[in-house]
Amino acid sequence: MFYPRACLKTSYWNSQRQGRPVLYISHVLEVVEQICSRVVVISKGKILADASPSKLTELMELASLESVFAQLVQQEDTRSVAREVVEAIKVRHV
DSSP states (O other), rough: OOOOOOHHHHHHHHHHHTTTOOOOOOSHHOOOOOOOOOOEEETEEEEEEOOOOHHHHHTTTSHHHHHOOOOHHHHHHHHHHHHHHHHHHHHHHO
């Protein structure tokens, strides 16, 4: 179901007041930062972070959730690329 942003926020706050949990999946991190009490960052099937938006920005010493996401995903991608390079080097030297 598609909700305009204003309707989504209203629906979210109503559910929260009633004590019902809401699973909100989005790449619009500005909205996530404003309305979510907990954020789980998942990349390539792995959970990279699980905390409140304020805790994530505090722990990583970054200004926004978008910066946190970019840093977490970049680190994961860097590790993967480094492993691939090492494996390629091993194959060439065998």
